[in-house]
Amino acid sequence: MPESPITPRNRDFAQWYQDVVLQGDMAEPAEIVKGCMVIKPNGYAVWEGLQRELDTRFKATGHQNAYFPLLIPQSFLRKEAEHVEGFAPELAVVTVAGGKELEEPYVIRPTSETIIGHFFAKWIHSWRDLPMLLNQWANVVRWELRTRMFLRTTEFLWQEGHTAHSSHQEAMEEVLRILDIYREVAEDVMAMPVVKGVKSHAEKFAGALKSYSIEAMMQNGLALQAGTSHDLGQNFGKAFDVQFQNKEGQLEYAWQTSWGVSTRLIGGLIMTHSDDKGLVLPPRLAPVKTVLVPIYRKDEEKGAVLEASHKIAADIGAKVDDRDGQSPGAKFFHWERLGVPVVLELGPRDLAAGKAVVKRRDTGTKQPVSQEALAGTVSATLDAMQKSLFAAARERLKANTVTANSIEEVESILKDASAEKGGGKFVMAHLADDPACDARVKEFKASVRNHPLADEFDGPGKCIVTGVPVERRAVIAKAY
Protein backbone atom coordinates (compact mmCIF):
# COMPACT_ATOMS: atom_id res chain seq x y z
CA MET A 1 0.00 0.00 0.00
CA PRO A 2 1.42 3.40 -0.93
CA GLU A 3 2.40 5.72 1.84
CA SER A 4 -0.09 8.48 2.51
CA PRO A 5 0.83 11.64 0.64
CA ILE A 6 -0.30 13.62 3.66
CA THR A 7 2.03 14.33 6.57
CA PRO A 8 0.23 13.59 9.86
CA ARG A 9 -0.76 16.65 11.89
CA ASN A 10 1.16 15.62 14.95
CA ARG A 11 4.39 15.29 13.00
CA ASP A 12 4.41 18.65 11.25
CA PHE A 13 1.27 20.77 11.26
CA ALA A 14 2.50 23.28 8.69
CA GLN A 15 3.47 20.51 6.31
CA TRP A 16 0.16 18.78 6.92
CA TYR A 17 -1.69 21.95 5.99
CA GLN A 18 0.24 22.32 2.78
CA ASP A 19 -0.27 18.66 1.89
CA VAL A 20 -4.01 18.92 2.44
CA VAL A 21 -4.29 22.02 0.26
CA LEU A 22 -2.30 20.36 -2.51
CA GLN A 23 -3.85 16.91 -2.25
CA GLY A 24 -7.31 18.43 -1.96
CA ASP A 25 -6.57 20.19 -5.23
CA MET A 26 -7.55 23.51 -3.67
CA ALA A 27 -4.60 25.64 -4.72
CA GLU A 28 -0.94 25.62 -5.55
CA PRO A 29 1.85 28.18 -5.36
CA ALA A 30 2.13 30.26 -8.53
CA GLU A 31 5.84 29.59 -8.60
CA ILE A 32 6.41 32.24 -11.28
CA VAL A 33 4.86 35.03 -9.21
CA LYS A 34 6.34 35.56 -5.79
CA GLY A 35 4.00 35.03 -2.90
CA CYS A 36 0.98 34.35 -5.06
CA MET A 37 -1.12 31.24 -5.54
CA VAL A 38 -3.42 29.72 -8.10
CA ILE A 39 -6.80 28.91 -6.62
CA LYS A 40 -7.82 25.76 -8.42
CA PRO A 41 -11.41 24.88 -9.35
CA ASN A 42 -11.95 22.88 -6.16
CA GLY A 43 -10.79 25.76 -4.02
CA TYR A 44 -12.57 28.38 -6.03
CA ALA A 45 -15.83 26.48 -5.75
CA VAL A 46 -15.57 26.78 -1.97
CA TRP A 47 -14.95 30.50 -2.35
CA GLU A 48 -18.03 30.77 -4.55
CA GLY A 49 -20.01 29.07 -1.82
CA LEU A 50 -18.78 31.61 0.71
CA GLN A 51 -19.49 34.46 -1.70
CA ARG A 52 -23.02 33.23 -2.16
CA GLU A 53 -23.66 32.95 1.58
CA LEU A 54 -22.15 36.34 2.35
CA ASP A 55 -23.58 38.20 -0.60
CA THR A 56 -27.10 37.03 0.19
CA ARG A 57 -26.76 38.37 3.71
CA PHE A 58 -25.27 41.68 2.58
CA LYS A 59 -28.12 42.22 0.14
CA ALA A 60 -30.65 41.26 2.78
CA THR A 61 -29.31 44.04 4.99
CA GLY A 62 -29.55 46.67 2.29
CA HIS A 63 -26.08 46.65 0.76
CA GLN A 64 -25.31 46.92 -2.94
CA ASN A 65 -22.27 45.76 -4.82
CA ALA A 66 -20.07 48.18 -6.73
CA TYR A 67 -16.56 48.24 -8.09
CA PHE A 68 -13.75 50.76 -7.72
CA PRO A 69 -10.38 50.96 -9.52
CA LEU A 70 -7.52 48.65 -8.71
CA LEU A 71 -5.06 51.54 -9.04
CA ILE A 72 -5.12 54.30 -6.48
CA PRO A 73 -3.20 57.58 -6.73
CA GLN A 74 -0.37 57.35 -4.28
CA SER A 75 -1.26 60.67 -2.68
CA PHE A 76 -4.63 59.22 -1.57
CA LEU A 77 -2.93 56.84 0.80
CA ARG A 78 -1.16 59.74 2.47
CA LYS A 79 -4.31 61.62 3.36
CA GLU A 80 -5.02 59.67 6.50
CA ALA A 81 -1.93 59.69 8.70
CA GLU A 82 -2.35 56.37 10.49
CA HIS A 83 -3.48 54.70 7.32
CA VAL A 84 -0.27 55.51 5.39
CA GLU A 85 1.87 54.45 8.26
CA GLY A 86 0.08 51.14 8.51
CA PHE A 87 0.19 50.27 4.85
CA ALA A 88 3.31 51.93 3.46
CA PRO A 89 5.63 48.95 3.95
CA GLU A 90 3.43 46.56 2.06
CA LEU A 91 2.45 48.59 -0.98
CA ALA A 92 3.14 47.62 -4.57
CA VAL A 93 3.50 50.77 -6.65
CA VAL A 94 3.11 51.31 -10.39
CA THR A 95 5.59 53.95 -11.53
CA VAL A 96 5.77 53.28 -15.26
CA ALA A 97 2.88 52.85 -17.66
CA GLY A 98 2.57 53.13 -21.41
CA GLY A 99 6.33 53.23 -21.58
CA LYS A 100 6.53 56.44 -19.58
CA GLU A 101 7.34 57.31 -16.01
CA LEU A 102 4.06 58.38 -14.38
CA GLU A 103 3.82 61.87 -12.94
CA GLU A 104 2.13 60.42 -9.92
CA PRO A 105 2.60 56.73 -9.19
CA TYR A 106 -0.39 54.51 -8.54
CA VAL A 107 -0.46 52.03 -5.73
CA ILE A 108 -2.21 48.72 -6.30
CA ARG A 109 -5.01 48.73 -3.74
CA PRO A 110 -4.15 47.11 -0.44
CA THR A 111 -7.72 48.09 0.59
CA SER A 112 -10.04 50.74 -0.79
CA GLU A 113 -10.95 53.15 2.01
CA THR A 114 -9.11 56.01 0.34
CA ILE A 115 -10.44 55.78 -3.19
CA ILE A 116 -13.94 55.11 -1.93
CA GLY A 117 -13.58 58.05 0.42
CA HIS A 118 -12.91 60.19 -2.62
CA PHE A 119 -16.11 59.08 -4.32
CA PHE A 120 -18.17 59.25 -1.18
CA ALA A 121 -17.17 62.92 -1.01
CA LYS A 122 -18.57 63.41 -4.51
CA TRP A 123 -21.77 61.49 -3.91
CA ILE A 124 -22.74 62.47 -0.40
CA HIS A 125 -24.16 65.95 0.27
CA SER A 126 -27.25 65.55 2.35
CA TRP A 127 -28.46 63.36 5.19
CA ARG A 128 -30.88 62.07 2.58
CA ASP A 129 -27.95 60.44 0.77
CA LEU A 130 -27.26 58.37 3.85
CA PRO A 131 -26.75 55.68 4.76
CA MET A 132 -24.66 54.67 1.79
CA LEU A 133 -24.13 50.92 1.95
CA LEU A 134 -21.68 49.49 -0.56
CA ASN A 135 -19.73 46.30 -0.92
CA GLN A 136 -17.03 45.36 -3.38
CA TRP A 137 -15.80 41.90 -4.37
CA ALA A 138 -12.20 42.39 -5.35
CA ASN A 139 -8.60 41.36 -5.26
CA VAL A 140 -6.02 43.28 -3.24
CA VAL A 141 -2.24 43.23 -3.04
CA ARG A 142 -0.14 43.52 0.08
CA TRP A 143 3.56 42.83 -0.24
CA GLU A 144 4.07 40.13 2.34
CA LEU A 145 7.41 38.88 3.55
CA ARG A 146 6.15 35.45 4.34
CA THR A 147 3.27 33.76 2.61
CA ARG A 148 1.17 30.64 3.12
CA MET A 149 -1.54 29.52 0.78
CA PHE A 150 -4.93 31.04 1.65
CA LEU A 151 -3.72 32.31 5.03
CA ARG A 152 -1.52 35.07 3.72
CA THR A 153 -0.61 35.65 0.11
CA THR A 154 0.60 38.70 -1.75
CA GLU A 155 -2.59 38.91 -3.76
CA PHE A 156 -5.85 37.68 -2.33
CA LEU A 157 -9.57 37.82 -2.96
CA TRP A 158 -11.98 39.38 -0.53
CA GLN A 159 -15.03 41.48 -0.10
CA GLU A 160 -14.74 44.92 1.39
CA GLY A 161 -17.81 46.70 2.63
CA HIS A 162 -17.74 50.47 2.86
CA THR A 163 -20.55 52.44 4.37
CA ALA A 164 -21.30 56.01 5.37
CA HIS A 165 -23.80 57.06 8.00
CA SER A 166 -25.24 60.20 9.50
CA SER A 167 -24.47 59.31 13.10
CA HIS A 168 -21.84 57.48 15.02
CA GLN A 169 -24.44 55.31 16.62
CA GLU A 170 -25.83 54.20 13.28
CA ALA A 171 -22.31 53.41 12.06
CA MET A 172 -21.67 51.38 15.19
CA GLU A 173 -24.85 49.39 14.62
CA GLU A 174 -23.62 48.64 11.12
CA VAL A 175 -20.23 47.49 12.38
CA LEU A 176 -21.84 45.06 14.80
CA ARG A 177 -24.50 43.91 12.34
CA ILE A 178 -21.77 42.89 9.90
CA LEU A 179 -19.69 41.28 12.61
CA ASP A 180 -22.68 39.14 13.40
CA ILE A 181 -23.11 38.18 9.75
CA TYR A 182 -19.50 37.07 9.78
CA ARG A 183 -20.09 35.08 12.92
CA GLU A 184 -23.15 33.46 11.40
CA VAL A 185 -21.40 32.46 8.18
CA ALA A 186 -18.38 31.17 10.09
CA GLU A 187 -20.42 29.12 12.53
CA ASP A 188 -23.53 28.05 10.64
CA VAL A 189 -22.05 27.64 7.17
CA MET A 190 -18.38 26.87 7.79
CA ALA A 191 -19.01 25.11 11.10
CA MET A 192 -16.12 27.14 12.50
CA PRO A 193 -16.78 28.59 15.94
CA VAL A 194 -15.47 32.10 16.55
CA VAL A 195 -15.05 34.63 19.33
CA LYS A 196 -16.42 38.09 18.60
CA GLY A 197 -14.55 40.94 20.13
CA VAL A 198 -12.87 44.33 19.93
CA LYS A 199 -9.29 44.58 18.76
CA SER A 200 -6.91 46.33 21.09
CA HIS A 201 -5.87 49.85 20.17
CA ALA A 202 -2.48 48.49 19.13
CA GLU A 203 -3.97 45.90 16.80
CA LYS A 204 -6.75 47.89 15.19
CA PHE A 205 -6.98 48.76 11.49
CA ALA A 206 -4.76 51.66 10.46
CA GLY A 207 -7.10 54.63 10.42
CA ALA A 208 -9.98 53.17 12.40
CA LEU A 209 -11.40 54.32 15.71
CA LYS A 210 -12.06 50.74 16.64
CA SER A 211 -11.77 47.38 14.97
CA TYR A 212 -13.84 44.32 15.76
CA SER A 213 -12.94 40.79 14.81
CA ILE A 214 -14.01 37.22 14.86
CA GLU A 215 -11.21 34.91 15.97
CA ALA A 216 -11.19 31.20 15.29
CA MET A 217 -9.01 28.49 16.76
CA MET A 218 -7.20 26.14 14.43
CA GLN A 219 -6.55 22.48 15.29
CA ASN A 220 -3.07 23.32 16.56
CA GLY A 221 -4.51 25.92 18.89
CA LEU A 222 -3.29 28.93 16.92
CA ALA A 223 -5.70 31.81 16.51
CA LEU A 224 -6.85 32.97 13.11
CA GLN A 225 -8.43 36.36 12.58
CA ALA A 226 -11.26 35.33 10.33
CA GLY A 227 -13.01 38.63 9.74
CA THR A 228 -12.87 42.28 10.73
CA SER A 229 -15.33 45.12 10.93
CA HIS A 230 -14.12 48.66 11.53
CA ASP A 231 -15.63 51.76 13.01
CA LEU A 232 -13.79 54.43 11.04
CA GLY A 233 -15.43 57.28 12.91
CA GLN A 234 -14.96 60.48 10.92
CA ASN A 235 -11.27 59.87 10.18
CA PHE A 236 -11.71 59.16 6.49
CA GLY A 237 -14.58 61.63 6.27
CA LYS A 238 -12.18 64.34 7.35
CA ALA A 239 -9.32 63.10 5.19
CA PHE A 240 -11.48 63.02 2.05
CA ASP A 241 -13.94 65.73 2.93
CA VAL A 242 -17.02 63.53 3.04
CA GLN A 243 -19.52 66.06 4.39
CA PHE A 244 -23.28 66.17 4.47
CA GLN A 245 -25.83 68.67 5.64
CA ASN A 246 -27.77 67.24 8.57
CA LYS A 247 -31.42 67.80 9.40
CA GLU A 248 -30.47 70.89 11.35
CA GLY A 249 -28.76 72.34 8.31
CA GLN A 250 -25.28 71.91 9.78
CA LEU A 251 -22.37 70.50 7.78
CA GLU A 252 -21.12 67.31 9.34
CA TYR A 253 -18.50 64.72 8.43
CA ALA A 254 -19.91 61.32 7.56
CA TRP A 255 -19.45 58.40 9.93
CA GLN A 256 -17.94 55.51 8.05
CA THR A 257 -17.37 51.82 8.45
CA SER A 258 -15.46 49.19 6.53
CA TRP A 259 -15.39 45.43 6.89
CA GLY A 260 -14.02 42.42 5.13
CA VAL A 261 -13.41 38.71 4.94
CA SER A 262 -11.09 37.06 2.48
CA THR A 263 -10.02 33.79 0.94
CA ARG A 264 -8.18 33.34 4.22
CA LEU A 265 -11.47 31.87 5.44
CA ILE A 266 -10.71 28.84 3.28
CA GLY A 267 -7.45 28.34 5.15
CA GLY A 268 -9.42 28.52 8.38
CA LEU A 269 -11.93 26.02 7.08
CA ILE A 270 -9.19 23.58 6.22
CA MET A 271 -7.36 23.94 9.52
CA THR A 272 -10.59 23.56 11.46
CA HIS A 273 -11.97 20.33 9.99
CA SER A 274 -9.49 18.42 7.89
CA ASP A 275 -7.69 15.31 9.12
CA ASP A 276 -4.70 13.13 8.32
CA LYS A 277 -6.56 11.61 5.39
CA GLY A 278 -7.02 15.00 3.75
CA LEU A 279 -9.65 17.63 3.27
CA VAL A 280 -12.90 17.55 5.19
CA LEU A 281 -15.52 19.96 3.89
CA PRO A 282 -18.66 20.86 5.80
CA PRO A 283 -21.66 19.77 3.71
CA ARG A 284 -23.03 23.28 3.37
CA LEU A 285 -19.87 24.37 1.53
CA ALA A 286 -18.84 21.19 -0.24
CA PRO A 287 -19.10 21.73 -4.00
CA VAL A 288 -19.72 18.00 -4.40
CA LYS A 289 -21.71 16.63 -1.49
CA THR A 290 -22.19 13.02 -2.55
CA VAL A 291 -20.27 10.69 -4.82
CA LEU A 292 -21.38 7.20 -5.77
CA VAL A 293 -18.69 4.60 -6.43
CA PRO A 294 -19.97 1.61 -8.41
CA ILE A 295 -18.37 -1.75 -7.73
CA TYR A 296 -18.44 -4.67 -10.15
CA ARG A 297 -16.38 -7.62 -11.31
CA LYS A 298 -17.69 -9.16 -14.47
CA ASP A 299 -19.12 -7.41 -17.46
CA GLU A 300 -22.66 -8.54 -16.73
CA GLU A 301 -22.36 -7.03 -13.24
CA LYS A 302 -20.92 -3.85 -14.67
CA GLY A 303 -23.96 -3.17 -16.82
CA ALA A 304 -26.45 -3.69 -14.02
CA VAL A 305 -24.45 -1.82 -11.42
CA LEU A 306 -23.80 1.18 -13.62
CA GLU A 307 -27.39 1.41 -14.66
CA ALA A 308 -28.59 1.31 -11.06
CA SER A 309 -25.84 3.77 -10.04
CA HIS A 310 -26.90 6.40 -12.49
CA LYS A 311 -30.52 6.00 -11.60
CA ILE A 312 -29.88 6.33 -7.87
CA ALA A 313 -27.46 9.19 -8.35
CA ALA A 314 -29.97 11.10 -10.43
CA ASP A 315 -32.58 10.62 -7.73
CA ILE A 316 -30.48 12.00 -4.91
CA GLY A 317 -28.25 14.42 -6.81
CA ALA A 318 -25.01 12.49 -6.47
CA LYS A 319 -22.07 12.31 -8.82
CA VAL A 320 -21.21 8.85 -10.19
CA ASP A 321 -17.53 8.01 -10.40
CA ASP A 322 -17.74 5.67 -13.37
CA ARG A 323 -14.13 6.09 -14.45
CA ASP A 324 -12.80 2.92 -15.98
CA GLY A 325 -9.48 1.43 -15.04
CA GLN A 326 -9.54 2.74 -11.47
CA SER A 327 -10.29 0.29 -8.72
CA PRO A 328 -12.98 1.17 -6.20
CA GLY A 329 -10.33 1.41 -3.51
CA ALA A 330 -8.44 4.03 -5.45
CA LYS A 331 -11.65 5.98 -5.92
CA PHE A 332 -12.41 5.90 -2.19
CA PHE A 333 -9.04 7.41 -1.40
CA HIS A 334 -9.47 9.97 -4.12
CA TRP A 335 -12.77 11.36 -2.85
CA GLU A 336 -11.62 11.13 0.72
CA ARG A 337 -8.70 13.44 0.01
CA LEU A 338 -11.02 15.86 -1.74
CA GLY A 339 -13.20 16.11 1.32
CA VAL A 340 -16.48 14.90 -0.19
CA PRO A 341 -18.86 14.54 2.79
CA VAL A 342 -20.71 11.40 1.74
CA VAL A 343 -19.57 8.55 -0.49
CA LEU A 344 -21.97 5.83 -1.56
CA GLU A 345 -20.91 2.34 -2.51
CA LEU A 346 -23.04 0.24 -4.79
CA GLY A 347 -21.96 -3.31 -5.69
CA PRO A 348 -23.57 -6.58 -6.75
CA ARG A 349 -24.23 -7.55 -3.14
CA ASP A 350 -26.04 -4.29 -2.48
CA LEU A 351 -27.92 -4.53 -5.70
CA ALA A 352 -29.16 -7.99 -4.77
CA ALA A 353 -30.24 -6.73 -1.36
CA GLY A 354 -31.77 -3.52 -2.72
CA LYS A 355 -29.35 -1.47 -0.67
CA ALA A 356 -26.39 0.87 -0.91
CA VAL A 357 -23.64 1.69 1.55
CA VAL A 358 -23.50 5.24 2.92
CA LYS A 359 -20.13 6.40 4.19
CA ARG A 360 -19.51 9.61 6.08
CA ARG A 361 -16.23 11.50 5.61
CA ASP A 362 -15.62 12.86 9.10
CA THR A 363 -16.35 9.72 11.11
CA GLY A 364 -15.57 7.15 8.42
CA THR A 365 -18.65 5.17 9.43
CA LYS A 366 -20.36 2.93 6.87
CA GLN A 367 -24.01 2.10 6.92
CA PRO A 368 -26.03 -0.12 4.54
CA VAL A 369 -29.30 1.56 3.64
CA SER A 370 -32.22 0.38 1.57
CA GLN A 371 -32.45 2.22 -1.72
CA GLU A 372 -35.89 3.63 -0.93
CA ALA A 373 -34.54 5.25 2.20
CA LEU A 374 -31.34 6.45 0.57
CA ALA A 375 -32.31 10.03 -0.25
CA GLY A 376 -33.51 10.60 3.28
CA THR A 377 -30.49 8.97 4.86
CA VAL A 378 -28.04 10.91 2.73
CA SER A 379 -29.63 14.22 3.51
CA ALA A 380 -29.85 13.34 7.21
CA THR A 381 -26.19 12.29 7.16
CA LEU A 382 -25.12 15.55 5.56
CA ASP A 383 -27.08 17.39 8.17
CA ALA A 384 -25.62 15.40 11.01
CA MET A 385 -22.11 15.88 9.71
CA GLN A 386 -22.55 19.64 9.48
CA LYS A 387 -23.71 19.74 13.10
CA SER A 388 -21.10 17.37 14.37
CA LEU A 389 -18.22 19.25 12.72
CA PHE A 390 -19.32 22.39 14.46
CA ALA A 391 -19.80 20.63 17.78
CA ALA A 392 -16.35 19.06 17.57
CA ALA A 393 -14.70 22.36 16.69
CA ARG A 394 -16.52 24.14 19.49
CA GLU A 395 -15.52 21.43 21.90
CA ARG A 396 -11.89 21.85 20.90
CA LEU A 397 -12.11 25.60 21.31
CA LYS A 398 -13.55 25.13 24.76
CA ALA A 399 -11.04 22.50 25.76
CA ASN A 400 -8.12 24.68 24.74
CA THR A 401 -9.34 27.86 26.30
CA VAL A 402 -7.89 28.44 29.75
CA THR A 403 -7.89 31.30 32.21
CA ALA A 404 -4.88 33.00 33.74
CA ASN A 405 -4.85 35.38 36.66
CA SER A 406 -1.36 36.79 36.43
CA ILE A 407 1.00 37.72 33.65
CA GLU A 408 3.40 35.00 34.84
CA GLU A 409 0.65 32.46 34.46
CA VAL A 410 -0.03 33.71 30.93
CA GLU A 411 3.63 33.28 30.15
CA SER A 412 3.92 29.78 31.52
CA ILE A 413 0.77 28.59 29.74
CA LEU A 414 1.96 30.02 26.44
CA LYS A 415 5.40 28.57 26.93
CA ASP A 416 4.27 24.97 27.02
CA ALA A 417 1.40 25.62 24.67
CA SER A 418 3.53 24.58 21.74
CA ALA A 419 1.46 24.91 18.61
CA GLU A 420 3.72 22.47 16.78
CA LYS A 421 2.51 19.81 19.15
CA GLY A 422 -1.07 20.92 18.69
CA GLY A 423 -1.22 22.44 22.13
CA GLY A 424 -1.88 26.10 21.35
CA LYS A 425 -4.23 27.79 23.77
CA PHE A 426 -6.54 30.74 24.05
CA VAL A 427 -5.53 32.27 27.35
CA MET A 428 -8.27 34.35 28.96
CA ALA A 429 -6.95 37.06 31.22
CA HIS A 430 -8.06 40.42 32.49
CA LEU A 431 -6.18 42.94 30.43
CA ALA A 432 -6.58 46.64 29.83
CA ASP A 433 -6.63 48.04 26.31
CA ASP A 434 -3.25 49.65 26.76
CA PRO A 435 -0.27 49.44 24.37
CA ALA A 436 1.80 48.41 27.36
CA CYS A 437 -0.33 45.29 27.75
CA ASP A 438 0.00 44.38 24.08
CA ALA A 439 3.75 44.84 24.30
CA ARG A 440 3.97 42.65 27.37
CA VAL A 441 2.05 39.85 25.69
CA LYS A 442 4.20 40.13 22.57
CA GLU A 443 7.18 39.12 24.65
CA PHE A 444 5.64 35.67 24.71
CA LYS A 445 5.34 35.57 20.89
CA ALA A 446 1.60 35.89 21.31
CA SER A 447 -0.83 38.74 20.89
CA VAL A 448 -4.07 40.09 22.26
CA ARG A 449 -6.53 38.61 19.78
CA ASN A 450 -9.49 40.60 20.96
CA HIS A 451 -11.52 41.69 23.93
CA PRO A 452 -14.70 39.60 23.68
CA LEU A 453 -18.01 41.43 23.43
CA ALA A 454 -19.96 38.99 25.50
CA ASP A 455 -19.46 37.59 28.95
CA GLU A 456 -18.84 34.14 27.55
CA PHE A 457 -15.90 33.62 29.82
CA ASP A 458 -15.88 35.75 32.89
CA GLY A 459 -16.91 39.01 34.48
CA PRO A 460 -14.91 42.04 35.64
CA GLY A 461 -11.47 41.99 37.19
CA LYS A 462 -8.24 43.89 37.44
CA CYS A 463 -5.76 44.13 34.57
CA ILE A 464 -2.90 41.73 35.25
CA VAL A 465 -0.40 44.22 33.81
CA THR A 466 -1.62 47.67 34.81
CA GLY A 467 -3.99 46.85 37.64
CA VAL A 468 -6.82 48.98 36.29
CA PRO A 469 -10.32 47.54 36.46
CA VAL A 470 -11.58 45.92 33.24
CA GLU A 471 -14.97 44.54 32.31
CA ARG A 472 -13.96 41.07 31.24
CA ARG A 473 -11.13 38.86 30.13
CA ALA A 474 -9.30 39.26 26.82
CA VAL A 475 -8.18 36.48 24.46
CA ILE A 476 -4.42 36.06 24.34
CA ALA A 477 -2.96 33.59 21.86
CA LYS A 478 -0.36 32.85 19.30
CA ALA A 479 -1.78 33.56 15.89
CA TYR A 480 -1.36 33.10 12.19
Next chain:
RNA sequence: CGGGGCGUGGCUCAGCCUGGCUAGAGCGCCUGGUUCGGGACCAGGAGGUCGGUGGUUCGAAUCCACUCGCCCCGACCA
Protein backbone atom coordinates in the same frame (compact mmCIF):
# COMPACT_ATOMS: atom_id res chain seq x y z
C1' C B 1 14.18 41.26 5.74
C1' G B 2 17.69 37.62 8.91
C1' G B 3 18.76 32.22 9.75
C1' G B 4 18.08 27.16 7.81
C1' G B 5 16.48 23.62 3.97
C1' C B 6 15.37 22.64 -1.06
C1' G B 7 15.15 23.09 -6.69
C1' U B 8 17.21 16.64 -11.52
C1' G B 9 10.80 13.39 -16.55
C1' G B 10 3.85 14.90 -14.23
C1' C B 11 5.12 13.50 -8.66
C1' U B 12 8.76 11.71 -4.77
C1' C B 13 13.72 11.25 -4.96
C1' A B 14 19.06 8.94 -6.08
C1' G B 15 23.46 10.79 -8.45
C1' C B 16 26.87 16.10 -6.62
C1' C B 17 31.42 15.53 -1.45
C1' U B 18 36.10 12.61 -4.72
C1' G B 19 33.79 16.66 -12.62
C1' G B 20 34.32 12.03 -17.57
C1' C B 21 30.50 6.28 -21.34
C1' U B 22 23.89 7.15 -24.37
C1' A B 23 21.40 11.03 -16.46
C1' G B 24 18.75 6.58 -13.03
C1' A B 25 14.65 4.50 -9.70
C1' G B 26 9.67 4.19 -7.76
C1' C B 27 4.96 6.21 -8.54
C1' G B 28 1.95 8.43 -12.32
C1' C B 29 0.87 8.61 -17.75
C1' C B 30 -0.17 5.97 -22.86
C1' U B 31 -1.47 0.96 -25.47
C1' G B 32 -3.26 -4.14 -24.96
C1' G B 33 -5.06 -7.93 -21.80
C1' U B 34 -6.60 -9.88 -17.05
C1' U B 35 -8.86 -7.32 -12.73
C1' C B 36 -12.41 -4.41 -9.48
C1' G B 37 -16.39 -4.53 -1.64
C1' G B 38 -10.21 0.46 0.86
C1' G B 39 -4.53 2.59 -3.18
C1' A B 40 -4.78 -4.41 -8.75
C1' C B 41 -1.38 -7.21 -12.08
C1' C B 42 1.43 -8.54 -16.53
C1' A B 43 3.59 -6.96 -21.09
C1' G B 44 4.98 -3.06 -24.24
C1' G B 45 5.75 2.39 -24.61
C1' A B 46 6.19 7.90 -24.28
C1' G B 47 8.55 11.45 -21.32
C1' G B 48 14.10 14.95 -18.43
C1' U B 49 19.87 18.08 -20.72
C1' C B 50 19.52 18.44 -14.26
C1' G B 51 15.50 26.35 -11.70
C1' G B 52 18.14 30.55 -14.51
C1' U B 53 22.61 33.41 -15.98
C1' G B 54 27.73 33.79 -16.08
C1' G B 55 32.37 31.56 -15.01
C1' U B 56 36.44 27.60 -14.07
C1' U B 57 37.76 23.27 -17.19
C1' C B 58 39.68 19.41 -22.81
C1' G B 59 34.96 18.13 -20.32
C1' A B 60 29.89 20.61 -15.45
C1' A B 61 23.68 17.85 -12.84
C1' U B 62 28.45 17.62 -10.09
C1' C B 63 33.18 23.11 -8.69
C1' C B 64 32.66 28.90 -8.18
C1' A B 65 29.73 33.60 -8.41
C1' C B 66 25.31 35.88 -9.08
C1' U B 67 20.09 35.32 -9.57
C1' C B 68 14.84 33.39 -9.38
C1' G B 69 11.35 30.49 -6.73
C1' C B 70 9.34 27.23 -2.87
C1' C B 71 9.23 25.35 2.33
C1' C B 72 10.47 25.95 7.70
C1' C B 73 11.92 29.25 11.94
C1' G B 74 12.22 34.46 13.39
C1' A B 75 11.09 39.67 12.94
C1' C B 76 6.92 42.40 10.55
C1' C B 77 2.08 42.39 9.21
C1' A B 78 -4.54 41.93 7.71
